[in-house]
Amino acid sequence: MYETTYHRPGSVAEAAAMLAKAEDGKLLAGGQTLIPTMKQRLASPSDLVDIGALAELRGISVKDGAVVVGAGTRHADVAASADVNGAIAALAALAGGIGDPHVRHMGTLGGSIANNDPAADYPAAVVGLGATVMTSKRSIAGDDFFTGMFETALDDDEIITAVSFPVPEKAGYAKFPNPASRYAMVGVFVSRRANGSVRVAVTGAGPSVFRVPAMEAALAANWSPAALDGLSVPADGLNADIHGSSEYRANLVTVMAKRAVAAAG
């Protein structure tokens, strides 16, 4: 690890100010990606602004038909939350399947979506539920938040404060983990709102989370795994690495989508 200057702000506003002032500052939340990256000397921020202890970023509430999760809330807390389990069980299950217990007790929702790892789980839930990302500056629709591999709509000095997940009628998440890292080789989040609108969001398969309109239309007409028979995403442009070709990932998208629908009931 290279030398860095550590800051511990007392509020989100102070954190934003510190970030704006730093030459090449980084927010530190749970540190489950940033710290290993720094230890490998692949990242060398001039300043670390540690928002991990900010109480105002933590917490879960259910109101007005939405589950609002503070950006600093740990995955383990989301997984164990009775409120989340009652309102959107698929979201709790997704959080409970991230990484390992160590990661889940340190890693945060905000940290995960701000990093936008193409194989992270939470982006699938944000897009798959049509969530809204709330920041120190504004609210951003989930569909507009993830702009590319490891890229988001956030400004350099903008801090995620919470994510509001609308409570759907049905939701399910199915993940096929990478055998080595246990990140999603492919993860598919599906949901159906009371108004009948359907979302199918895929993580792990592409450079960033994406929706599958053909599957959404098929499920809107017939909410069952069988509705996805014969539907697939083109392999072109999907991720390919030593663990899985793009063709294999395309197959997994359909298989996991069906399983997500089955899990949603």
Place this chain on the structure above:
Amino acid sequence: MGMEGIGAPVKRKEDRRFITGRGRYTDDIALKDTTFAWFVRSPHAHARIRSIDTSAARAAPGVIDVLTGADLAGDKIGGLICGWMIHSKDGSPMKAGAHPAIAAEVVKHVGDQVAVVIAETRNQARDAAELVEVDYEPLPAIVDPAKSCDAGAPQVHPEAPGNLIYNWGLGDEAAADAALARAARIVKLDVRNNRLVPNAIEPRSAIGSYDPAEEHYTLYNTSQNPHVARLVLSAFVGVAPEHKLRVIAPDVGGGFGSKIFIYPEETVCLWASRRIGGRPVKWTADRSESFLVDAHGRDHVTHAELAFDADNRILGLKVHTIANIGAYMSTFSSSVPTYLYATLLSGQYDIPAIYAEVDAVYTHTAPVDAYRGAGRPEATYVVERLMETAARELGVDPAELRRKNFIRAFPHQTPVIMAYDAGDYEASLDAALKIADYAGFAARKAEARARGKLRGIGFSCYIEACGIAPSQAVGSLGAGVGLWESAEVRVNPVGTVEVLTGCHSHGQGHETTYAQLVNERLGIPIDQISIVHGDTDKVQFGMGTYGSRSGAVGMSAVLKALEKVEAKARKIAAHLMEASEADIVIEGGELKVAGTDKTLPFFQVALAAYTAHNLPAGMEPGLKEGAFYDPTNFTFPAGTYICEVEVDPDTGKTEVCSFVAVDDFGKIINPMIVEGQVHGGVTQGLGQAMLENCVYDMETGQLLTGSFMDYAMPRASDVPSYNVTTTETVCPGNPLGMKGCGEAGAIGSPPALINAITDAIGNNDLSMPATPEAVWRACRAVA
């Protein structure tokens, strides 16, 4: 069997310190004024070093020195060696290229050392290492072992034209050809034994410390065999004279073979300490370095043909293997694909004719050497994949085909050197079939099918050669050392006992099992017995721990020394109790006169030996004896493994549903430790078969699996709860009847799993590791 003697499932004495975090590993040792080394490593698989500019690094904060290959050569430090000479079929000696501890002219794999920075802190050394400017001329690399001997392939060493180190043969080629010619059926198979990264929990580490006053060197090192390290570093590399070099291997957190070898880093730490005037130099690998430069395992490409007569009896076997040695010949690399591999190709079967040919080749990859099983897993994989394939092609039951061809009379001389001394292969097979409920498999398969899953069953009847090894035999085959073991039993005046052994414990549990042997013989509680190992100043000499040798060879040496102690103690007791020496028995911590009520506690005999007030006439005081034990033969653990899997055809994901292991390890000292060894070994084998794979980019030679993000280690959830049991035929080759158990699981399990998956999916064309995508594709190919 007593509560703590042979056969008792005693809890491991050493675990208390390990599980409370009080183990003392090399990196835990903090010598006064320690400095820290960081190596500058090549980013290229193959490149010429045009120049190295160390000036900026030298000027960096905390830097004490920056050393290069030129400095090493200037100090006449020799290259690292391969300690086992193999001769090609044409009689020529193997063609080993130079192996400098720091490359001076050409780098030959990604991670090759080009310089070392010594600084006040580890971070300062690492910072400064980034300032060392190396001007490389990148050269084309050869990565694929199957292509390394092709015309026009990039050359790794000028000493080995065409990258061929040796072309070696074993067995009777004409006889094998004749068997194939008259066969009713020939089963052919091409297999790849995937390359593995050892991944011990504790990364390698070394502290070199030079004392200018005494001109004496001390090396703390993560070593499985500190005496061999001292021998090689003094006699061959020439860093220090043997009598002026002490090597200490303290607690070592796993080896699996990777800590047998003498590596560049410890060589450099020793030398560098002298260069900087005697301050200790410490290096500890980070995990990325472990992936890059620990000696890897396996990496064979094999074609095999097995000949059967019309009655399904094996007539002969012919095997050709290309073995990837990597960029340098590591310490025992030459022996692994030859005498540790081809000698086991007879498996458990009566095969009249066998011929094996092995091409050992250089590539621009990390060195490859022994890794848990070392050659024997590769042999077992060839033989057991062939047997399962044969059963399918011949349309017979795989268990019955094996049963029909089992060796049944012992001793049995195979056509490939080994003389199997004892075994009952059918007993293990029958026990495994029963435990696995083979008869119920069809019903389980049908039930799985109803759930959309493909269920399969696979067998592996493995054999291995352990108890390495008779010195004269291995000497005649090219070994540079003898493979006996030494021991010393020191009885203290109060009757407590210290056992000094040349074996080294890095997970095997010697502190417990060796004490159990002493308890069995002397009746002394194991908490009054200490096992001393891992320090060349304490133990006179020894060959270390690998090849499942510490029981069969190491404990046999302890037993020999114990017998001498017992003989002297009996003499003293007879003298003190005025009895005949022949009437003295040692039992329950006492020396007794048989048939009387006269007894002396062992400690009183020990005290008498040291006070020497009243010893038999002419007897020397003291109670301390040493012994060397040279085995008479290899030992031959064998068994049957049966694996059942369910494959999800939609994703290719394999679930290992059950795994039955029935092993014949001969006599067992501690069944709990043995069971643990089988659990660990099987998990490592299943890891190889479905998860682990060391992958290099075929063009650039970059390591693509350089971290646990991409190198898939088995986790608890990847494997089932094992069903482990043993059968027993006593090994006639050593006094304790032991065969060894450390490697069996890793040797026997990979073919069992692949045989099960290929059975499930109905496609025999599947390589290790059977990743989900590989299995999915194999399913689709036959759908």
